[in-house]
Amino acid sequence: MNDKIFVCRCEEITIEELRMCIKMGFTSFNELRKILRVGMGPCQGRGCRELVLKEISKATGVPVHFLSVGTFRPPSKPISFGQIAKMNVCDVRIFESQKNV
Amino acid sequence: MHVINDHPILKFERGRKVQFYHDGKLMEWYENDPIAVALQANGVKILSYSKRFHRPRGFFCAIGKCSSCFMRVDGLPNVRTCITPLREGMRIETQHGIGEFLEDTPSDVIDQLGQPLIVETEVLVIGAGPAGLSTCLEAADLGCQVTLVDESLELGGQLIKQTHKFFGSSEDFAGIRGVKIAEILREKLIPYTVSGKLTIFSNTSAIGYYAKEDVVLCTQGEKRIILIKPKAVVVSSGAMEKLIPFSGNDLPGVYGAGAVQTLMNVYGVLPGKKVLMVGAGNIGLIVSYQLLQAGVKVAAIVELAPRVGGYWVHASKVQRLGVPILLQHTVKGAVGEKQVEGAWIQQVDEEGRFVGAEKFVDCDTICLAVGLTPTVDLLWQAGCEMVYVADLGGYVPKRDWTLRTSNPKFWIAGDASAIGEATTAMLEGRIAGLSVSKALGKVSESFFKNKCEEYWTRLNELRMAETCERLRKGLQFALSGNFPITVQSSEEKSQIFNEETYADAFDKRTVQSIIPPMDLWKKRKGGLVIIECPQRIPCDPCHVSCPTGAILPFQNINDLPSVDYSKCTGCAMCVAACPGLACFVADMTGEQAILKLPYEMSPIPKEGNVVACLDRSGRELARSKVRKVQEPRRDRTFVVHVQVPKELVMLVRALKVIEDE
Ligand code: SF4
Ligand code: SF4
Ligand code: FES
Numbered sequence: 001m002n003d004k005i006f007v008c009r010c011e012e013i014t015i016e017e018l019r020m021c022i023k024m025g026f027t028s029f030n031e032l033r034k035i036l037r038v039g040m041g042p043c044q045g046r047g048c049r050e051l052v053l054k055e056i057s058k059a060t061g062v063p064v065h066f067l068s069v070g071t072f073r074p075p076s077k078p079i080s081f082g083q084i085a086k087m088n089v090c091d092v093r094i095f096e097s098q099k100n101v
Numbered sequence: 102m103h104v105i106n107d108h109p110i111l112k113f114e115r116g117r118k119v120q121f122y123h124d125g126k127l128m129e130w131y132e133n134d135p136i137a138v139a140l141q142a143n144g145v146k147i148l149s150y151s152k153r154f155h156r157p158r159g160f161f162c163a164i165g166k167c168s169s170c171f172m173r174v175d176g177l178p179n180v181r182t183c184i185t186p187l188r189e190g191m192r193i194e195t196q197h198g199i200g201e202f203l204e205d206t207p208s209d210v211i212d213q214l215g216q217p218l219i220v221e222t223e224v225l226v227i228g229a230g231p232a233g234l235s236t237c238l239e240a241a242d243l244g245c246q247v248t249l250v251d252e253s254l255e256l257g258g259q260l261i262k263q264t265h266k267f268f269g270s271s272e273d274f275a276g277i278r279g280v281k282i283a284e285i286l287r288e289k290l291i292p293y294t295v296s297g298k299l300t301i302f303s304n305t306s307a308i309g310y311y312a313k314e315d316v317v318l319c320t321q322g323e324k325r326i327i328l329i330k331p332k333a334v335v336v337s338s339g340a341m342e343k344l345i346p347f348s349g350n351d352l353p354g355v356y357g358a359g360a361v362q363t364l365m366n367v368y369g370v371l372p373g374k375k376v377l378m379v380g381a382g383n384i385g386l387i388v389s390y391q392l393l394q395a396g397v398k399v400a401a402i403v404e405l406a407p408r409v410g411g412y413w414v415h416a417s418k419v420q421r422l423g424v425p426i427l428l429q430h431t432v433k434g435a436v437g438e439k440q441v442e443g444a445w446i447q448q449v450d451e452e453g454r455f456v457g458a459e460k461f462v463d464c465d466t467i468c469l470a471v472g473l474t475p476t477v478d479l480l481w482q483a484g485c486e487m488v489y490v491a492d493l494g495g496y497v498p499k500r501d502w503t504l505r506t507s508n509p510k511f512w513i514a515g516d517a518s519a520i521g522e523a524t525t526a527m528l529e530g531r532i533a534g535l536s537v538s539k540a541l542g543k544v545s546e547s548f549f550k551n552k553c554e555e556y557w558t559r560l561n562e563l564r565m566a567e568t569c570e571r572l573r574k575g576l577q578f579a580l581s582g583n584f585p586i587t588v589q590s591s592e593e594k595s596q597i598f599n600e601e602t603y604a605d606a607f608d609k610r611t612v613q614s615i616i617p618p619m620d621l622w623k624k625r626k627g628g629l630v631i632i633e634c635p636q637r638i639p640c641d642p643c644h645v646s647c648p649t650g651a652i653l654p655f656q657n658i659n660d661l662p663s664v665d666y667s668k669c670t671g672c673a674m675c676v677a678a679c680p681g682l683a684c685f686v687a688d689m690t691g692e693q694a695i696l697k698l699p700y701e702m703s704p705i706p707k708e709g710n711v712v713a714c715l716d717r718s719g720r721e722l723a724r725s726k727v728r729k730v731q732e733p734r735r736d737r738t739f740v741v742h743v744q745v746p747k748e749l750v751m752l753v754r755a756l757k758v759i760e761d762e
Binding site: 003004005006007009010011012015023040042043046047048049050051053064065066067069073074075 | 156161166167168232309310311329341346350474476478481482487489490491
């Protein structure tokens, strides 16, 4: 049998890794995102966010709707630098809010 | 071998055949179909290798949402091949790891990127599914300047892959197939695009909202940026298939149910030859039926819950064609190195623990229909207040009765607001369109109020079905503010239906309650109707189609049909109209009984063909010759007359054409 169980296909995070990190005390989506990169792949957590939150909820006993979901920054899909390069200076301004990502 | 040529419902209009290269190998497929479809048709399932474990990857959602289908196309990396159209001479390459430009990427790849476009509009509608298209219709009709962006190549969202007839009220679209509804909506939009009231950008993803600059960033076909400055935004971006954890859940061949539908019903390409369906909600049941129509075997449907979540009539449609529904079972692992070659399933107990032996299922596709997650990224970015409501599919925005979110610039409609049916999505779209028009000052307060209440009344009625219980519960947490009309709920339960009764276990009491009165039945030439529709669902075509009024009017759209047998002539119009294929006619006046059965499979039988007569769980009970084949509504639902022994009349419910051996 194929042995890996993924919670995040994009960043290839397995359920074992996730559970281990939760055990170590990383029980918020943002922390997990920083150490595991869950939700940072090209789908931006569309596929994995709920699975991750459910695992946290299971381990901590806190219902999902009380958990923090982390921050959402645009864009929600990868965009090539070529595309950005084509924009006018004044349009590129809108990406400035992203510099601190 | 991966291509459908003969389909009972659909005809595939394919464009021009073009040649392209996959990793240097010359292949052929039709222009403008998505690249991932062209590859699947050529037997290519692996699109990329993952960056960490170098695992093979195929597509998953096929609607541009999951980014699982990245490849390098003409030198450009990270192209979502499921929504990028095929062109003559394209060079398509398997992507390894994170997409990178090759060192020798010709500079013209970068130069091909179009100039950004800035668009100002009154209303921006994101997503052209049933909700989005209805929003456009309403808003444009009320005088708004509307811009519609949609990720796919074809407008209509999930409607364009629905071969089944819709439930709901005949006033709306009940009894019409989803594909046809998409056509109708698109046609209705034409006058507005001609007059310039409506601008459409297809193959365009809205990927970011920048509050400070108040602009929505979109990319068209990965190649051009469009910046949209709207006065109001309606998010009708639909939903994405959920992934569940099981080993090998990233293998090519593990597909979302929507992806399977896109592949086979929009483009006529098969996902595989034998499918394990995970989930017995309406989507799992409907897609299983559609797989059978496309000639694919469905090995089994597994469902974690102790009951079928979808409509009873949908479940019995697939069961009588021999597909087992295994309740309290789930998929444990996918087998295969490069792609799915089988699956392990296992039973679970009430607490979700695995019990009993693992069972192997021979299949090449695992189709996930375990629920949908609303696509709400933009609403998060816009700072809308969000709530997690499991009954609605996950995180959804709080909204008031006009479907406006806590960010006064944003409205929602359809699956993005709560996972539901296309019929209710269309009504929500109407409400959102009306509501933005009101906010933009296009309509008066009283006009708005009356119309909105009318839409809500219809919406509530549709949501009174038994199967909508979770949705009704969930909505209480998502609706905020004053509500001028009451959200009705009905705790009324069907009389004869209990949750464990599904087709396999159609109990004696239920059968008794649907047998026509014997003394009349023996005499009535033409036969009498038998209706097997024991669950309260929003649906009325049986009544509407009956020319004699034998099927009595519905007080409430969710009522069970009741019959005045004295009026029934056995004409079988209801057999052809019922979207649940739950009406049958039996003529008992002859030596043997004549059964008139609905039929939507391939091949279409001809008079004199020998067919196998199947019971409610697909077992063959007898063989018989076809007496007659009719197509009363000219809509590809056939009524097939077969002769069976009288004692089988309450048992035979489907037939299978025996191909010449
Ligand atoms: S068989 Fe004809 S008359 Fe009888 S219920 Fe159906 S539509 Fe009405
Ligand atoms: S019998 Fe009537 S109510 Fe039941 S599914 Fe068919 S058309 Fe709908
Ligand atoms: S984005 Fe292409 S398969 Fe999901």
